[in-house]
Amino acid sequence: MAKTLGPEPLPAAKLSAQVKAEDFTFTTSAELRESGWIGQDRALGAIRMAAEMRHGDFNAFVLGNPGSGRRRMTRAILSEAAMNRPRPADWVYVNNFGAPHKPVAIKLPAGMGTAFRKAMEDLIDELANDIPALFDSEDYQTRRRGIEQSYSEEHEAEMSKVFEQARARDVAILRTPMGFTVVGTRDGEVMTPEKRRSLSDDEQAAIDAAVDETEQELAAALKAVPGREKQHRREVEDLNYAMATGGVDVAIRTLREAFSGIRAVQDYLDAVRGDLIENAEIFLVREDGAEAGPFPVATTRHYAKPRFQRYTVNVIVAQDGDGATGAPVIEEELPTLANLIGRIEFASEMGALVTNFTMIKPGALHRANGGFLILDARQVLSEPLAWDALKRCLRTREIAIYSPAERFSLISTVSLAPDPVPLDLRVIMVGERIFYYLLAALDPDFTQLFKLEADFNDHIAVSADGPAAYAAMIAGIARDGGLRPLDPPAMAWVFHESHRMTDDAGRLSLGLDHLSDLLREADFWAGAEGRDVIGAGAVEKAVSEREFRAGRLRELGADAILRETLMIDTDGARVGQINALSVLEIGGTRFGRPSRLTARTRLGTGKVVDIERETELGGPIHSKGMLILQGYLAAAYATDAPMSLWASLVFEQSYGGVDGDSASAAELLALISSLSDTPIDQSLAITGSVNQFGDIQAIGGVNEKIEGFFDICAARGLTGRQGVLIPAANVKHLSLRLRVIEAVEAGQFRILPMRSIADGIEALTGFVAGERGEDGVYPEGSVNRRTEDRLRAFAEKRKAFGRLGKEAKADV
């Protein structure tokens, strides 16, 4: 191996963000006052606009990752805005006496819904006591008796007359199974045919005439009964109506006065009055035995009895009583269709489903009307018909309750068509970005109804608000969570972890849930150590314990390498073999792992075989990387000769899928090593993608990749030569664990930033890569020269084979 060439190793200071305890001037974070939400001006501005704007359709969609605090911030802004809004109206459903299947919705001033219900209950209770008393009164009984007597006396007088005249005419009226039989008598006995024959013709004629006359009078008296009964009924009804009217008018007067300014209530009370008078008899039903209950009648809740249900007031929306202010902020965690728009319930009666206006139940839209409704986009979209119903309500600006079963004709029963309730609210949907983009692309209504997008940042640039504001935010999380305050070293640790979460030394994470989890775990360990303050040790312990808990798979992988089941060299050199690095993300954990990548080359027709792709284990991005490196090879070497190469590339001992192009630089270097027959230093690993010009491009997961190789090297013993080649563009993303930084500081490990493939060649082979001179050729002895010579040699051989073939054909 020649002298060390290639890029200079990075100093330890470049391996992570430089946040130190000395940067913080507080003793504990308890001294820091919360500086509000930082880094979310764009999203919060959109939510505030949605909260304060009065125009319709300016509903908002809050985009952001779970754990970003989007819901908490949304709730806080809306709650603040709601306090400045007027309390919305109460809504009740009442019976429509003319068309019971179309219940009437009545709007009432805030807080009066319940009062109206109570007033109606009191009215029914009052009438339940007053009306029976009215009908039991001496006045009513006397008037009723007068009607009864006049009716019966009239009839009885007529019947008496018929019977009296019959007796006077010697005619008997007998009651038989077939009605009345009218027959002549003699000496008080029914006249037999024999007796009749003994009479003279005149006498017989006189008896027959008397019988006929009596029959006609009796028939007339009996026929008059139905008409007389009808008249009697009418008189009784008129009397009842007059009595009920008096009672109802007195009882309802107070209610009318209490709700005098509300036209809809007055109209309803008119209908109630008419119905109460028409149906006053329902107040006269007596209850015997157990049904009467153990309480005196005066304390019985009459309004709860089924026969008075039609006068119930079904309060759909009731604002709190006096003293409460502001509009509602409702969060519906289970936004099913019914939970959004309300539902009509049914009861089973004798095997049939029945319903009425008291079975109308409100939905979240009713409760949030006049204020704000927060919904989870995923939940709304996954509930059948919920999204459709929400859009319809927002578009029509009214809440119409309907049943999905009825809509799809799944049930056939009598249902209701309640008055729709006018809708005026702001809906805030919270969801991941993918839902917003899909809805915007696929649902034309979406952008019309949700005109505002509140896009939450996942991170904040360090320079934007400075460490003080971020530290104050961390202090706030600890305070809100009831945790111990942090000392400055602990704060520096948290900053370090925050950088690590973003994979960027220039950015801090706004993943509040993750940060909160870290603080709570640190608080736990601080408590376990009996400390009043969270120190750096507690944060470090929290991090290491978390890694340990999630480390089983990582340890299994490392163990397989250390026991040489998986073959990874960390020293020596070999042609066509290189240590590539990959990242595995399983569940909530991510870790890096080295993989052996090998390349073999020979004379061919310009084909590079990607074994991963051939076996369908390589993904599309990996294939793209392969084609790019072929492009580099074709343009960088022996451009005046046909590409006469056959090469194969493979990740050794890899049996799962491979994707991404972060190994394309490693693949290209393995090929160059094989072509140039130059061994690669196995104490180094490499990650980075390459473009067609040989520039090295940034990749993801750089920290985990470095640590994955470092841990293997450390387990085998650090030599000082070992290290990792990374794209120079990834240096700003470095946020390495302390163990790596300490090894670098001690000169036991190296991190080498590459800008081009030449950097990689020199660092890995120890030979100069070589640049074309003015004569167009690479310098003698350089890796590029060797590579090009090899390719030219392949081309010459191929050409020679071509000639031999033609000659052979000619000889034939």
Add this chain to the structure above:
Amino acid sequence: MSETASPHARVILSATCYADAEAALHLAVLLARTAGAGLHGILVSDETILSAAAHPHARAVSFSGQAVTQVTVETMHAAFRADARLFQKRLTEAAQKAVLETSFSAIRGRMMAVLARSAEARDIIVIGFRRSIKDGDALVLVLGDRDAGHDQLAFALQLSALTRKRLIVFATPRREGEVVAILARQRGNLHEYRPYLGTANLLRELERMSPAAVIIATGQEEVPPVGALINAARCPVVLTGPAADGV
């Protein structure tokens, strides 16, 4: 009044047609339950009616006032049989519902003669009658000169409460004070005293009234002729105490 201690053996509901029996069935059941007595039904195939049916110049009118033709002895016999079956059926159903012992007989003869043969001491006799108008105004108790403190008045008051009818009590002026005192103690005080001034006066009074039922609880000597009583009152008549014994 418990069944074992009951002073009444049976309540006999008798009628010459189902319509009359059915009109008094509810009253008879109430009487039987109140008195703790059994219920016996008698449909009397009245010979007078059969004789009238045989008369070629007799006329028939239905209960609703329509003329009925083709009334013969045979059709009347058939009508009696049909009414007897219906009467028995309804009587049994009503008795079962009220958990009463029951029996039934269909007898040919004259009403009062049949009752005289069938009734025993301590029986209560109810003679059915279908009123032309549906509901009567009040229950009428004819006490005559009997002691107002006697069980009959209490019994009638019980019936009055069960049927939710006011009670009009005919008693001799001699008994007025005690009757009025008892009636005044009743809830609502809707009941009424009227003087009993002999049978002729009673019949005249009843002709002008429209009672739901008349209970005759006089001594035997004060009982008016039952036929005349029914013609005057045109409602079910109950004979109890000495009045029933004198049938």
